[in-house]
Amino acid sequence: EDQKKLHQQILLNTALENKDIHNFRDEFLSLHPYDQARFFIEIDPVHRKQVYYFLSPKEMAFLFEQLEIEDEEYRKLLSEMLPQYAADVLSYMFTDNAVDVLNILEKDQVASYLTMMDQGEAQEIKDLLHYEEYTAGSIMTTEYVAIEASQTVRSAMFILKNEAAKAEMIYYLYVIDEEKRLVGVLSLRDLIIEEDDTMITEIMNDRVVYVSVSDDQEDIARRMKDYNFLAIPVVDFQRHLLGIITIDDIVDVIDEEASEDYSKLAAVSDMDSPSKS
Ligand code: ATP
Structure with missing residues (x-):
């Protein structure tokens, strides 16, 4: 299994080096979006730029949905993309996930992405952006049947x-x-x-x-x-x-809650053990 992963990585890196869109897409799109995301986040910005050229905004949106990275990193990735490409990626994401990403950007940045989107889509996202953090409205999606x-x-x-x-x-x-x-x-x-x-x-x-x-x-x-x-x-x-x-x-939500509780516990136990400081 590890051997296979390594082999895939080499193939992908070689394809990127050679600007070989055909082989890259063949190999990359056969991966689960989670594995795509893991590969993508490890490579350097120059190679990432290549990936933006090789993948459609829709394909990038699937990958984006799988990323579990810090706010700072989301900002960095979006700034690497051409603005229209970034706006398209956001509009192909499920609205709740797009809203999560938009919530960490500056207000004028958000406004500028929204103007580059389909108006119906932009309106749905705008509506969701109004809900208070930690409420149902802030985590719901409008894509239901x-x-x-x-x-x-x-x-x-x-x-x-x-x-x-x-x-x-x-x-x-x-x-x-x-x-x-x-x-x-x-x-x-x-x-x-x-x-x-x-x-x-x-x-x-x-x-x-x-x-x-x-x-x-x-x-x-x-x-x-x-x-x-x-x-x-x-x-x-x-x-x-x-x-x-x-x-x-x-x-x-449960993950977040658990790590908050854990930090509180850790803080308490730090106070309890003066020998540690
Ligand atoms: P079970 O788990 O009992 O084997 P299932 O495998 O068919 O059922 P579930 O998701 O567990 O699938 O349950 C389906 C049922 O849950 C549906 O018949 C639906 O009426 C009910 N259900 C789904 N969402 C809601 C909801 N928000 N309020 C009330 N009932 C709901």
């Missing part, structure tokens, strides 16, 4: 097929009324076992659990753990569906 209660299974399947590529998760379908109020939920499993002409109202679960857009992220983490959901819907005070929070973002 919603269907209307008045639809049949057939038309719901049609919508799902159309939205699937863009949605962050497709296992739960959220059911809304004409006013976009959340009225139900069903899983993909619930949907595909039904007959085409069955009405969604007949099969949906109308006891849907949701969180409010201003709820604290740690409370949401606990709730998701209790219910064992893969995602939870986020609503405003009138129950309008605004977004969803997926389990991967909750894992990040």
